[in-house]
Amino acid sequence: MRCDDLGDVLAATADGSVSLDDAARRHVERCLRCQAELVQYRKLLRTLRTLRTEVLEPAPGLLAEILANVEAAGERHAVRSLLSGRRVAYLGGLAAATAAGAGAAIVIATRSKRARLPLAG
Amino acid sequence: MVVPHGSDPPMPADLADLVALAKEGDHQAFEELVRRTYSDSYTLALRLTGDEDDARDVVQESYLRAYRGLKRFRGDAQFTTWLYRITANCASNQLRRRARHRHEELDEELGPVVDASHDPAALADVADLRSRVEGALEELPPRLRAVVVLRDIYDLSHEAIAAELGISESAAKVRLHRARRKLRAQVFPGRGDDQDEESAHAV
Numbered sequence: 001m002r003c004d005d006l007g008d009v010l011a012a013t014a015d016g017s018v019s020l021d022d023a024a025r026r027h028v029e030r031c032l033r034c035q036a037e038l039v040q041y042r043k044l045l046r047t048l049r050t051l052r053t054e055v056l057e058p059a060p061g062l063l064a065e066i067l068a069n070v071e072a073a074g075e076r077h078a079v080r081s082l083l084s085g086r087r088v089a090y091l092g093g094l095a096a097a098t099a100a101g102a103g104a105a106i107v108i109a110t111r112s113k114r115a116r117l118p119l120a121g
Numbered sequence: 122m123v124v125p126h127g128s129d130p131p132m133p134a135d136l137a138d139l140v141a142l143a144k145e146g147d148h149q150a151f152e153e154l155v156r157r158t159y160s161d162s163y164t165l166a167l168r169l170t171g172d173e174d175d176a177r178d179v180v181q182e183s184y185l186r187a188y189r190g191l192k193r194f195r196g197d198a199q200f201t202t203w204l205y206r207i208t209a210n211c212a213s214n215q216l217r218r219r220a221r222h223r224h225e226e227l228d229e230e231l232g233p234v235v236d237a238s239h240d241p242a243a244l245a246d247v248a249d250l251r252s253r254v255e256g257a258l259e260e261l262p263p264r265l266r267a268v269v270v271l272r273d274i275y276d277l278s279h280e281a282i283a284a285e286l287g288i289s290e291s292a293a294k295v296r297l298h299r300a301r302r303k304l305r306a307q308v309f310p311g312r313g314d315d316q317d318e319e320s321a322h323a324v
Contacts, residue, residue, distance in 0.1 A: 008302070040309045043309075044304055050251060051168075056160075056164045056167050057163075058180075059173065063159055066184045070152070071148075074188070
C-alpha cells in the first residue's frame with residue numbers, strides 16, 4: 001500500500017467516524033508522512049469546530065428587514081384566514097376594514113417582490 | 122435599540138419555550154426567536170454563499186420558510202439545527218440560481234497547492250491557523266464548501282446534508298473528503314513527510 005492510496009481514507013478517518021482497515025493501519029503505523037497528515041487533519045477539524053462559535057456580524061438593518069418580511073407574511077396569512085371566513089365570527093365588523101387595509105399591503109409586497117426579481121438573477 | 126412594551130410578560134429564556142409559544146401563534150415569540158438566532162444564521166449563510174448580499178437574501182428566505190413551516194417543526198431536533206437545515210437548503214438554491222447565470226469554476230480536482238508561509242512560529246499560532254482555515258474555506262468551490270461547513274462546523278448529519286443539498290449521501294461523503302483534502306493541502310502546504318517528528322508522534 002502506498003501513501004497516495006490513502007488520501008480519502010485519511011480524510012475520512014480523521015473525525016473518528018471511520019476506522020482504518022488492517023492493511024491501511026499497518027501502513028500508517030510505519031509511515032511518518034501519513035501520520036503527519038492525520039495530525040494535520042485533526043488540527044484542521046479542531047479548528048473548523050472552533051468556527052462554530054464565531055459570529056460574522058451582518059451589516060445593520062438585517063434584523064429589521066427579516067422582521068418586516070415575517071410580519072408581512074403573517075398579515076397575508078391573517079387576511080387569507082379572514083377572507084376564508086374562519087375567523088369572521090368573532091372579529092365581526094373589523095374584518096372588512098382590516099382586509100381593505102392589509103389588501104393594500106399585499107399589493108405593495110407583491111410589487112416589491114417582482115421588482116427584485118431581475119436583481120436576483 | 123428596541124424598547125420593550127411595559128405591559129408584555131418577559132420572554133422565556135429558553136429557545137424551546139419560545140418555539141412552543143410561536144407555534145401557538147405568538148408573533149412576538151417568533152420575533153424573539155429571530156432576534157436570538159439571526160446573527161448565527163447569517164454567519165452560516167455567509168460561509169455557504171461567500172457573498173454578503175446572497176447571505177442576506179438567504180437569511181430572509183430562511184426565516185420566511187421557518188415562519189410558514191413552524192407548525193411542522195416537531196421539536197425532536199433542536200430549533201437551531203432545524204433552522205440550519207432550512208438555511209442550507211435556501212443557500213443551495215441560491216447557489217444553483219447563481220451558477221445558472223454566471224460561469225463558475227466547478228473543477229473539483231485537487232488543484233495546485235497555493236504556497237503559504239512556512240514560518241514555524243506562524244504555523245504554531247492558533248489564531249493564524251484559524252484565519253488560514255477560513256481563507257482556505259473561501260477558496261473552495263461552493264459545492265465542496267457547503268458540505269464541509271455543514272458537517273465539520275455545524276455538525277449536521279450526512280443524511281441531513283444530502284437532503285438539503287439535493288444529493289445522495291454517498292455523494293455528500295465524497296464531497297466531504299475532497300473538501301477536507303483540499304483544505305488540508307492549502308492550510309498545511311508542503312508534503313506530509315516534511316513534518317517534524319513531534320507532530321508525527323502526537324497522533
